[in-house]
Amino acid sequence: MRAPPTAHRGLRIRPYRSTDQAFVEQLAGEAFAEFSQRPGAHTLSMLRTGSTLIAERDGRPVGFSVTDFRGEGPAHLVAIAVDYQERGLGVGSALLAAEQARARRRGSPALELCTADGNLEAIDLFRRRGFKILRRVPHYYARGQTACVLRHDLG
Ligand SMILES: CC(C)(COP(=O)(O)OP(=O)(O)OC[C@H]1O[C@@H](n2cnc3c(N)ncnc32)[C@H](O)[C@@H]1OP(=O)(O)O)[C@@H](O)C(=O)NCCC(=O)NCCS
Numbered sequence: 001m002r003a004p005p006t007a008h009r010g011l012r013i014r015p016y017r018s019t020d021q022a023f024v025e026q027l028a029g030e031a032f033a034e035f036s037q038r039p040g041a042h043t044l045s046m047l048r049t050g051s052t053l054i055a056e057r058d059g060r061p062v063g064f065s066v067t068d069f070r071g072e073g074p075a076h077l078v079a080i081a082v083d084y085q086e087r088g089l090g091v092g093s094a095l096l097a098a099e100q101a102r103a104r105r106r107g108s109p110a111l112e113l114c115t116a117d118g119n120l121e122a123i124d125l126f127r128r129r130g131f132k133i134l135r136r137v138p139h140y141y142a143r144g145q146t147a148c149v150l151r152h153d154l155g
Pocket of ligand 1: 092093
């Protein structure tokens with residue numbers, strides 16, 4: 001199903017501000033509860049080493065993504081999540097496109113990410129946006145799920 005043309009109305013991707021912390025912690029707590037014992041705190045720790053984008057609709061935050069650009073190799077998209085009520089409207093795709101664009105601008109050779117093997121909705125989305133499955137890593141997550149590593153070459 002394609003996002004309807006009105007779905008992008010009022011949608012904007014912008015850099016993270018310190019006032020977004022409570023939003024990120026709460027959304028991560030809901031979105032990543034099945035992967036981590038302390039998903040909110042774990043995601044906040046990623047903000048210290050990564051660079052975060054916020055998706056907002058009509059001035060209200062509705063999603064975020066975090067990419068770690070450290071090192072010479074691929075950039076790592078370490079988290080992406082969208083408010084439950086806003087899913088399926090193109091917010092995740094807009095965040096992903098912004099992450100791909102800034103990784104390319106910074107000269108990263110590729111953008112890599114990890115998601116649970118069973119997260120079929122997310123894996124489908126990433127594959128439709130140019131990612132290929134690289135490998136699977138058993139017992140990667142704190143709760144024992146297998147991870148699926150995906151990569152989008154930017155060269
Ligand atoms: C994965 C996730 C970020 C996608 O965000 P999203 O805003 O729903 O994504 P989009 O709307 O841009 O695209 C989702 C695709 O699924 C389709 N879709 C239809 N109904 C949907 C629904 N109820 N929910 C999600 N996607 C739906 C969309 O049409 C779109 O298809 P397309 O590729 O043909 O355009 C979001 O589902 C999420 O926050 N999940 C929980 C956290 C997570 O698993 N993160 C990924 C691992 S870090």
